[in-house]
Amino acid sequence: MAAAQPNRLPRGGRIDRSRPLKFSLDGKSYTGFAGDTLASALIANGVLLVGRSFKLRRPRGIVGSGAEEPNAIMQVGEGAGAQPNLPATRVELRHGLVAHTTRGWPSVRFDIGAISDSFGRILGAGFYYKTFMYPRFLWKYYERAIRLSTGFGHAPAAPDPDVYEHRNAHCDVLVAGGGPAGLVAALAAARSGARVILADDGNEFGGSLLSCAEQVDGAPAADWVAGVVAELRGLPDCTLLPRGTVLGYHDHDFLTVAERCDVGEAADRQDHARPGETAERLWRIRAKRVILAQGGFERSLAFCNNDRPGVMLASAVSTYINRFAALPGRRAVVFTNNDSAYRTALDLAGARAAVEAIVDSRPGSGGELAARAQAQGIPVLHGRVVCDVTGKKRVRGVRIAEWGGDSWETIKSTIYIDCDLLAVSGGWSPAVHLHAQAGGSLDWDETRLCFLPAQARQSHDSAGAGNGRQSLDECLADGLRAGAEAVAKLGLAPAAIEAPAANSAGQLPIEALWRVPAERDADRCPKQFIDFQNDATVADIRLAVREGYRNVEHVKRYTALGFGTDQGKLGNINGMAVLADALGKTIPEVGTTTFRPVYTPVRFGTVAGESVGGLYDPVRKTALHEWHEAAGAPMEVVGQWHRPWYFPREGEDLHGAVARECLAVRNSVGAMDASTLGKIDARGPDVVEFLERIYTHNVGRMKVGRCAYGIMLGEDGMVMDDGVMARLGENHFYLTTTTGGAANVLNWLEAWLQTEWPELEVWLTSLTEHYSTIAVAGPNSRVLLEKLGCDIPLDKENFPFLTVRNAKLAGMPVQLFRVSFSGELAFEINIASQFALDMWRMVMEAGREFEIAPYGTETMHVLRAEKGFIIVGQETDGSVTPVDLGMNWLLSKEKDFLGKRSLARPDCLQEDRKQLVGLLSADRRTVLPEGAQLIEEAVRAGATPVPMCGHVTSSYHSACLGHPVALALVAGGRARKGETLFAVGPEREPIAVEVVSPVFYDPKGERQHV
């Protein structure tokens, strides 16, 4: 197998050579080992070229080894379960893994888009804004072309087959990051009895210790890691989350962690995507203390052609050698402004690669690491910089120049070295993302040249490299300090623990080198990349400044710096330094862009968790639901309720069924399931006083047994909800609300009772689901109930309109209401829900001789519109007063009620407010589109602007009237009866309409009183 992996080192690495794994990239097969990432397996196979850049289509190779990777962006998997835009550095290899490069089109080696590199100069900052803006009507074509040629990954078309879950957790100490500092901090906290969660982004704990050749407590670092992890695993209150990326630090110490579950051993068992097995789990953790130990990100340096495949971060080179036994190149040059890259030179030498030179921008030496390198015969070139790279699809060599400080605008190379690998280190930036997300401030450290976490705003502390510590010694000590401080803040007794000892080499300070001058003028030289994924260059940032951009957030948006999937982890600090230089400011004066969750890209499925499909939103069904379904009624979703829409007979469409249902109600009898109406029981010694304040009418005047139509207003005077209310006793009322408003109304009433009028003794209970409601409407409704057998007289004298009676109907206890939403003689039967289906069946059976029609929400709408009855939320939209609706008769003059004072505000008194009217189309045939705007003159379409004077709120064909009817809100509408207006909708000619009364049917309201 090893022969197939030309760049695999013969020994070492944390890979399992006994477990070879086959995988493919762009259809070509390769073999790696368990423990590899996709990136390390590709490097072992000699594959470095993995993509094309976003804008300029330049060939790009693997640069990093973790979340900072900008280039190796892959589509992993196929079909519905494919995941787009994953960095190969974070994809654990598994058997049969299928990956595709996402940026190269049609392939990474031959890309017709690469021609745009030749035009690179015109593709500068803001190129898209400038070039494709005009003419505007062509934008949709430009956009399509741009999207196609940029070739990001493809989102699968089919639903995601994977299963995700959310889990809530609490802990005393959450440690983010399981490197040296995080491990010691977790150990210190856990040994002291704290409940600890330790989450780490990697597939195993250890962080940098897995990639280094150093020793801890006299043993190889990885052995020390194994000992600590074993101890933590044995502690009962310690939860370990390897493959757990802390995504966000939210308010009040609430953190989210994405745990990858479908990789590693699970994948090795080949049960990936086994139905029902969790692919990824989102932990929602509330912590008392948080220790942020996420380490740091190595920076690149800006020099010409610094993006050529083979230019890599020095730390990534070390990681591939030490952790994965994969050698990225055989002839290497190391370029650095600090000490850490010397380790990479030593690692390369240890792997028997030729290290041609260490190019160190700093003038002198004397460092311990430099001495070690020189002892191995590695040439160290001090006071020199790499200023250009040759080679296109692979580094061929580097040009090296003398370095005299960053005041130089141009530079002259004096040395050329052949190489296939350039390991670069521009210094280290602590991963301050979570600290900043939590609201913590940052301080610029002029010695270490990085932003350090400063003031914390929540219960967090930073430790290790993430806190600016550089040597392993310092990191271990800092982790211990953070752990002990967390323990002390929790009030626990600290356990005895000694700082592990490491043999860290002394370090010399870093030099402030951000951009290497080129051999030509900085704006005409080969490109010096800052953000590799978005092709943002030094010249782009300077151009932005020349064009007047000053703020880092604006420059970010203009140049797309930091916009990629790596979110600037590689290039942002360099970009800010170049910006500061161009502006003549310091880096802290320029500042950073905002750090926002999430820390690394996350799958949508992880965010959604279980809340998908049928679990996305609760479904509420009435007690009669199964009957409606059996009858073949399509359902209308109202709030969370599923209500029957209409009951089609064989061969009937919506219009046919609704016309038949309407005529049945008008001429004989129909029945509707009205159970979804909100029902509230209100009682108590002060209930009358309370309801007087809520409703607009005189509640106290209602006699026991009476019903009334009531509306309630917001304090702004706008109609909020409506419904029938009934007085069941002296201090006992039954209130109904709209289907959608039921919960809001109950909350509204409770809010006033609890906060404003706690002295009122009133109790409110929701009965919405306890009782079901069957509306029986039509001239034959009374005989139908009599036929069912009712123990009270139902005639007009004994049981008049707008009254309520307790009765036994067909032997079952019910509440009967004589109310009507259709304008016909009608009864509403309230019955305990467990008996509702029986009652409904008996109503249907008894109604057979009257050809009873069950009817749904559509017929209900038509019947009420024929009567001019409003629906809250259709005729009203939060800006409509009862006066606008012509409901002045409902407004008591004798008392105050919520919203009353607002009705006297000048805005509510204006004559030209939109008022409820009826509309008839002039041809008496055209059904107006609901939502159509109303205008005064039939102006041509396109002649804009046209003053609008209202809109259509409801519109139906009325079978019983033989023509369409519509309700509308029209400015000053009540005074405009008889006028002709025009209804306009998109893509329609204006329709002439006549303004009429909103009551189309039985205007005197006689039929409901019979």
Added chain:
Amino acid sequence: MLLIECPWCGPRAETEFSYGGEAGIVRPLDPDALSDEEWADYLFYRANPRGAHRELWNHAHGCRRWFGVERDTVSYRIAGSFRLGPAGSETGKGANTERDD
């Protein structure tokens, strides 16, 4: 996500609660006696301070009680929760009626 202390149920996640705006906005006893400006002030104007803010919350998915919270609008830190006492009392809705504007 905020961690809010319900005075009856203890600390719970923000998703269990609904927000009720500034506390201490007392409904005028005689609205008709108010000028349009005074009524509009009650109806629309809120203090919106930068810093400490006393506000109403409802434990909507819990005990359904309304209560008061003092929260910093910059740091979101919550100084404490309080029950609403009888009108006019120290912790009643009548409390904290002084406004900056």
